[in-house]
Amino acid sequence: SFAVAVNAQVIDPMPSWNNVPAKADIIKFVNDVSQIDSVNYVPVAERIAVFDNDGTLWSEQPPYAQLAFALDRVKATAAQHPEWIEQEPFKSVLAGDLKAVMAGGEHAILELIMATHAGMTTVEFAQTVKDWLATAKHPKYNRPYTELVYQPMLELLTYLRYNGFQTYIVSGGGIEFMRPWTERIYGIPPEQVIGSSIKTQFELRDGKPILLRLPEVDFLDDKDGKPVAINKFIGRRPIAAFGNSDGDLQMLQWTTAGDGLRFGLLVHHTDADREAAYDRQSSIGRLDKALDEAGQKGWTVVDMKTDWKQVFPK
Template identity: 70%
Template sequence: MKCRAFHMLTVAVAIVVAWSFPAFAQTDPLPSWNDTPAKQAIIEFVGHVTEDGGSDFVAASDRIAIFDNDGTLWVEQPMYVQLAFALDRVKALAPMHPEWKDKQPFKAVLDGDMKALAESGEPGLVELIMATHAGMTVSEFSSIVTDWLATARDPRFKRLYTELVYQPMLELLAYLRANGFKTFIVSGGGVEFMRPWTDKIYGVPPEQVVGSSIKTKFVMRDGIPTIFRLPAVNFIDDKDGKPVGINEYIGRRPIAAFGNSDGDLEMLQWTTLTAGVRFGVLIHHTDAEREYAYDRHSHFGRLDVALDLAATNHWTVVDMKRDWKVIFPFQKQ
């Protein structure tokens, strides 16, 4: 009698498992994505490269996926978040630099004259970065960034910048990692501006962040070894600098690249225009109501040449309005 009862229990468990496993297996890995060709392309690509024994199988060690940050993983309008940080730093440091009130581009920042700031161009922005990001240790800079992000809010959404990350991309990062991918950020933004928070927000640890940098040097301060930040450019990880940074810091050619602007063009070319299964994606900002709509004429995140080349190079273009159910985590139902 006991044997029969045990047998019946075993059968019952087997039935439950049989019914439960397919339900689990069919769980949507990208719930914030609409069922459009973009989502299907992502899932098909992951299926091809992870199918053991398949003709397109890629070993886990070579499953490298790279992501731009600004405009790809979080908001970049009305200006790059790091630029907003630099502007706030100018205002905070201004009492110690009375000469700034008459010197551009600092005068433009203090006067709130964004037109004059824009006219200062890249040299002006570099000067701002050097003045606000150097002259301190790496640890001190990390603390300043962390403290700023804990309170600074976006002017439109009135939320912390770290809340303005894209929910569909968070799901994509997790989905890739669940399938054996190693995910990297490859951004034109400052590498030490990003490293203090990318692990917490994206699940990307600091050693998997590639970005622009300023020069540093080792210094003993009061018997304590430190790395000191110098007011000089070391490396610009943008446009044709991105493949260089990928090669230098990652050491493997990625098989998937995700960007949103012409600054990511060379990164996408380096990743996809080679032999083997490759996947390139452009995030196209098309939703003015939930986020922003911009491309060819934007000062930040301009998408022009790369957009024209997408079809020729077989890159998937993600239309944010059409392909995403929500933009930000706080918009989830």
């Protein structure tokens, strides 16, 4: 709206961003779709923006918060699983040998996830996540994981919502690992959080209904899976998509191929001093094909080192 555009001149909606092209791109897009007299005007109901989480809204390496959670849960519950002392990948987790765990590849990670994310009710799991986040600290920064969110992206989320956008998370991470805290940290309610999932099963336990988490993959919300999940959960095509890796490529393709004005943005991790520098060669959060396509498609690329005044909240 006009009032918002004027405000944007007076009060900077995103003070942690330097005055760089990426910031100008964002503000121009938001004005273009939200000003009623704009040729690119989009009704509020259709102003849907989707955000990857790991590496886009919060820090992802090393390690992924959800992997740290799984490792801690193995240690916390080892007494109930004496067999783990001799059984990989648990043996290596208990020995603190993360390299040996990672050498087990995806299969080892999946085993850890199933052993720590299934076998309890949805209510119990949510509480376990909350309890862990209240005490766990990131090994490098010595801060709670929920403080390792990107201040410039928090400002972007608020700015978009102020302009009528719904801001969804569409993450490869676990949907029920995120929902207990995204409302408090990002202002994103559970119904706007989409992620990977394991199956759940409805049961009456002593006459009381529960949802039991089963050790079986339901959906992997990554790469091709992201547009599939967006269509399933939201049922309309977003007009803006924000990611940081090749896992977000199809989500950006799907979003920006729609009719009318669209916006795609990649967060490029270029800041080894304040956070981490990685892209084409990284095993976590690899950004390679999507970076090439950003050039061809005109997606905005954020250079964390030069574009952001500040990375984490003070």
